[in-house]
Amino acid sequence: MRAEKLDAADELRGKRDAFVLDDVVYLDGNSLGALPAVVPGRVEDVVRRQWGELRIRSWEESGWWTAPERIGDRIAPLVGAAPGQIVVGDSTSVNVFKALVGAVRMAGEGRDEILVDATTFPTDGYIAESAARMTGCTLRPVAPADVPGALGDRTAAVLLNHVDYRTGRLHDLPALTAAAHGAGAYAVWDLCHSAGALPVGLDEHGVDLAVGCTYKYLNGGPGSPAYLYVRRELQDRFDSPLPGWNSHAEPFGMRSGYEPAPGALRGRVGTPDILSMLALEAALEVWDGVPVEAVRAKSLALTDFFLECVAEYVPEGRVECLTPVPHAERGSQIALRCDDAGDVMKRLVEQGVVGDFRAPDVLRFGFTPLYVGFADVERAARVLAQTLG
Amino acid sequence: MRAEKLDAADELRGKRDAFVLDDVVYLDGNSLGALPAVVPGRVEDVVRRQWGELRIRSWEESGWWTAPERIGDRIAPLVGAAPGQIVVGDSTSVNVFKALVGAVRMAGEGRDEILVDATTFPTDGYIAESAARMTGCTLRPVAPADVPGALGDRTAAVLLNHVDYRTGRLHDLPALTAAAHGAGAYAVWDLCHSAGALPVGLDEHGVDLAVGCTYKYLNGGPGSPAYLYVRRELQDRFDSPLPGWNSHAEPFGMRSGYEPAPGALRGRVGTPDILSMLALEAALEVWDGVPVEAVRAKSLALTDFFLECVAEYVPEGRVECLTPVPHAERGSQIALRCDDAGDVMKRLVEQGVVGDFRAPDVLRFGFTPLYVGFADVERAARVLAQTLG
Numbered sequence: 001m002r003a004e005k006l007d008a009a010d011e012l013r014g015k016r017d018a019f020v021l022d023d024v025v026y027l028d029g030n031s032l033g034a035l036p037a038v039v040p041g042r043v044e045d046v047v048r049r050q051w052g053e054l055r056i057r058s059w060e061e062s063g064w065w066t067a068p069e070r071i072g073d074r075i076a077p078l079v080g081a082a083p084g085q086i087v088v089g090d091s092t093s094v095n096v097f098k099a100l101v102g103a104v105r106m107a108g109e110g111r112d113e114i115l116v117d118a119t120t121f122p123t124d125g126y127i128a129e130s131a132a133r134m135t136g137c138t139l140r141p142v143a144p145a146d147v148p149g150a151l152g153d154r155t156a157a158v159l160l161n162h163v164d165y166r167t168g169r170l171h172d173l174p175a176l177t178a179a180a181h182g183a184g185a186y187a188v189w190d191l192c193h194s195a196g197a198l199p200v201g202l203d204e205h206g207v208d209l210a211v212g213c214t215y216k217y218l219n220g221g222p223g224s225p226a227y228l229y230v231r232r233e234l235q236d237r238f239d240s241p242l243p244g245w246n247s248h249a250e251p252f253g254m255r256s257g258y259e260p261a262p263g264a265l266r267g268r269v270g271t272p273d274i275l276s277m278l279a280l281e282a283a284l285e286v287w288d289g290v291p292v293e294a295v296r297a298k299s300l301a302l303t304d305f306f307l308e309c310v311a312e313y314v315p316e317g318r319v320e321c322l323t324p325v326p327h328a329e330r331g332s333q334i335a336l337r338c339d340d341a342g343d344v345m346k347r348l349v350e351q352g353v354v355g356d357f358r359a360p361d362v363l364r365f366g367f368t369p370l371y372v373g374f375a376d377v378e379r380a381a382r383v384l385a386q387t388l389g
Numbered sequence: 390m391r392a393e394k395l396d397a398a399d400e401l402r403g404k405r406d407a408f409v410l411d412d413v414v415y416l417d418g419n420s421l422g423a424l425p426a427v428v429p430g431r432v433e434d435v436v437r438r439q440w441g442e443l444r445i446r447s448w449e450e451s452g453w454w455t456a457p458e459r460i461g462d463r464i465a466p467l468v469g470a471a472p473g474q475i476v477v478g479d480s481t482s483v484n485v486f487k488a489l490v491g492a493v494r495m496a497g498e499g500r501d502e503i504l505v506d507a508t509t510f511p512t513d514g515y516i517a518e519s520a521a522r523m524t525g526c527t528l529r530p531v532a533p534a535d536v537p538g539a540l541g542d543r544t545a546a547v548l549l550n551h552v553d554y555r556t557g558r559l560h561d562l563p564a565l566t567a568a569a570h571g572a573g574a575y576a577v578w579d580l581c582h583s584a585g586a587l588p589v590g591l592d593e594h595g596v597d598l599a600v601g602c603t604y605k606y607l608n609g610g611p612g613s614p615a616y617l618y619v620r621r622e623l624q625d626r627f628d629s630p631l632p633g634w635n636s637h638a639e640p641f642g643m644r645s646g647y648e649p650a651p652g653a654l655r656g657r658v659g660t661p662d663i664l665s666m667l668a669l670e671a672a673l674e675v676w677d678g679v680p681v682e683a684v685r686a687k688s689l690a691l692t693d694f695f696l697e698c699v700a701e702y703v704p705e706g707r708v709e710c711l712t713p714v715p716h717a718e719r720g721s722q723i724a725l726r727c728d729d730a731g732d733v734m735k736r737l738v739e740q741g742v743v744g745d746f747r748a749p750d751v752l753r754f755g756f757t758p759l760y761v762g763f764a765d766v767e768r769a770a771r772v773l774a775q776t777l778g
Contacts, residue, residue, distance in 0.1 A: 044429065092660070258518060
């Protein structure tokens, strides 16, 4: 009854029809977003007509060449960025490398330390280690809360996750960015688990560089290209470690000397991956007319409701919630710990409730406000309770 | 008449039906290969069923996770490599960076110079400059023919193109690789303009590392992912500058310490771009039963015939052929120089003969043996002659 009322009052309810869904409760959109209904037709057009019929002409006529910056501008409002600061392309890992090396080069001599979120998704840490090694820096892992105290006059850059992939904890982007700036360091944010789920405010909070994937809350498809944000005022100083020909001021001049393009284009590298990129472009159409604030409000309502249902249905002590209860510290997922999490998730999936398992003992449930409803939440909690026994 | 006879005797003639073609003479497959007929249906299945219905389960059930190495093994026989040495992913530029930095690290201390093909496709030169800068090396551009004389005991690596993108000149991979080895340096080859057009023989000739794109003669689609070859004996020493989580020995262990996977997997970086990658996998099916030697024989016959027709139809002196006449020095394209090349190519395209223009004065015609026939060649030469006036 409670779920029905919440669903009836949900302004975003109609958006569910923009996705291909079935009777599964899909709470894994924080790993791979569901298929937007507009995508298959668009991809077919890209393959059959743009590639199959127009062939090479499509680089110009179908707008292939300018896709990275065009789609970047489509993502921009979702992360609070004005146009001209984001390019799409490459994987998140590759973009972390560009962003961190770029930040260290901006910081200049005398700053030879990179701080990295000690609880980061592993790839960010591995790539940060490589960026540090290749720029003569040392890498120091620090819990995000300890970053302000760890910053110093040797800190070149700080790499942080906006939302922790495991616990779903939302970190304080405005305060941590301000702290980095206070120490003269550059703030690099990984938005994989926040973009499309909550307001980010890159421009408003003066974030320097940011990266993110597009296959979670942005529903771009498996392995769809990631993006790189470089704040406008820093673009002239952004010195990419991957200066591919797509980032050249005159790419078709075929000149042997490298001269970087102005603006966000400087973040491009090689030839863009058109099929995946244009599938993402189509997927982003579901955001038309959707204010990210409404998404955030629903996301919190969904996770609140899930926590309530779990508290009501699941015997106390059977699971431990790793996700913070205060809204200001919560992303759009709930992580529950229990010793038999791997087995529990297997049984949940068999019963049509799809979340994921993170070794060794975490059940992760992601709530995508565009297509998850309150009845889904209640059903998930009931099935979870039955499964936990 | 001559063309008809050649077409009738062409063993690869039937392969044309494996592609979506029209009445255009498409001589730009060295830029973007034509659409293989099997691709649209496969892509539709990947989008609608694998992503749309199975969603997250497809990482395992649809073989998404292992696609980079599986498709690498599909490319391997085309470039003369045994299985387990190639992974697909990222752009050519990104793979050049991995390969060159990897080579310099293998070379070790005391070797601080990288030689690069002075006539290279620009991105290789830009990326080589970055690799040199980030590993403390100097970069020296050298004409490929001068490489043997330029090699020394400080040379760490040599980056060369198997076929020159502009002139279509085929460089002597066996001899230049042997020369690099003779000086104790590592040979890194860019196969963009040779793979799928002629035998490469990576294993046979002891090439150390190689990269290539898949959207030219391999017909993978616009911006389809590139590949990286690391010779088996060197894999344990391959130390990637982009150690993303996909290259970890235990990627789902989510460990903070990096431990590289054994084998070719070490060349992976981030989450693979599945739509583009599986389109490529389908595209590679057209190679079933096609020996690359047959492709090479037809390629030479096509370019020989084009040169004959041009000599016959085009007034002497109107164009200058930049492509070497000896077979041993010719790839699968013909480059003709004339002052008004930009305008000429525009008019050729209007008349249904599609090649491309490379600034400032080159007409480039690529011959893809799987779908270009001898009648196409004759028609192209006739239209060219009329256009040149």
